[in-house]
Amino acid sequence: MHIGQPLLGRSAPSSPQRGSEAERAVVVIVDDHEAVREALSDLILSAGFQPVCFASAREFLDADLPDTPGCMILDVRMPGVSGLDLQRHLGQSGNSKPIIFLTGHGDIPMTVQAMKAGAVDFLTKPVRDQTLLDAVSTGIAIDAAQRAKARVVRLHADRYKTLTLRERQVMYAVALGRLNKQVAFDLGISEITVKLHRSNAMRKMQLSSVGELVRAWEVLPAEMRESARPSGRSLRPIPPDHVAGRTGADGLGSVYSA
Numbered sequence: 001m002h003i004g005q006p007l008l009g010r011s012a013p014s015s016p017q018r019g020s021e022a023e024r025a026v027v028v029i030v031d032d033h034e035a036v037r038e039a040l041s042d043l044i045l046s047a048g049f050q051p052v053c054f055a056s057a058r059e060f061l062d063a064d065l066p067d068t069p070g071c072m073i074l075d076v077r078m079p080g081v082s083g084l085d086l087q088r089h090l091g092q093s094g095n096s097k098p099i100i101f102l103t104g105h106g107d108i109p110m111t112v113q114a115m116k117a118g119a120v121d122f123l124t125k126p127v128r129d130q131t132l133l134d135a136v137s138t139g140i141a142i143d144a145a146q147r148a149k150a151r152v153v154r155l156h157a158d159r160y161k162t163l164t165l166r167e168r169q170v171m172y173a174v175a176l177g178r179l180n181k182q183v184a185f186d187l188g189i190s191e192i193t194v195k196l197h198r199s200n201a202m203r204k205m206q207l208s209s210v211g212e213l214v215r216a217w218e219v220l221p222a223e224m225r226e227s228a229r230p231s232g233r234s235l236r237p238i239p240p241d242h243v244a245g246r247t248g249a250d251g252l253g254s255v256y257s258a
Contacts, residue, residue: 026069027070028071029051030054031053034055057083061086061089073136077105087101091117098140099114101122102132103125120138121135153219156219159206167197167200174214175217186230
């Protein structure tokens with residue numbers, strides 16, 4: 001079938017490969033034309049996804065929807081709040097649900113605006129079933145990746161909260177490439193104590209290498225990373241070719257800045 005035609009004959013679109021999250025995926029459809037909503041709903045159901053339809057952006061915004069895996073299909077031109085307006089509103093509110101736009105009157109500036117704001121695709125009616133389902137599958141895959149990343153961030157953040165202040169400071173310094181003896185000098189503690197704090201931090205964070213520690217550190221929220229910075233001082237990353245050769249009067253090379 002072609003979305004946008006009055007009566008829609010199905011051409012047996014191929015079903016996308018789906019994992020457990022995709023099988024639970026909800027596809028939110030916002031379009032002011034009932035015939036289009038019904039056609040889209042039938043197509044989404046045929047692909048094994050769950051459609052949820054709204055006749056306007058306002059109706060969608062007023063709904064109390066659970067945070068489920070999936071994506072959105074939005075009509076661009078709707079009375080009141082347009083699809084582009086809704087995309088902008090969702091972005092400003094922190095909702096990163098992948099969006100596929102459908103329009104009967106698309107133009108290049110409109111397409112560019114939507115894609116720059118993160119749309120998965122911008123399709124013009126009539127659109128082939130498989131083209132739309134491919135876009136939906138891409139949107140669901142993007143959402144799954146975003147959710148997986150968010151889970152990792154939450155996991156590391158929850159574990160990070162169990163660290164003591166000193167363990168956080170040591171993790172902060174190690175993530176910037178500091179050696180144990182440099183961290184010891186910077187924090188005014190012994191190298192043995194640094195090793196103990198580093199070991200405790202690795203254990204609590206469930207990390208097995210410095211590489212894993214650096215990756216975990218990089219995904220932590222900025223405010224968490226900043227809270228580990230010693231009061232009134234900041235550590236600068238050490239360039240790889242300076243780690244061995246750059247030293248201060250004490251021979252340890254502190255790179256704190258007041």
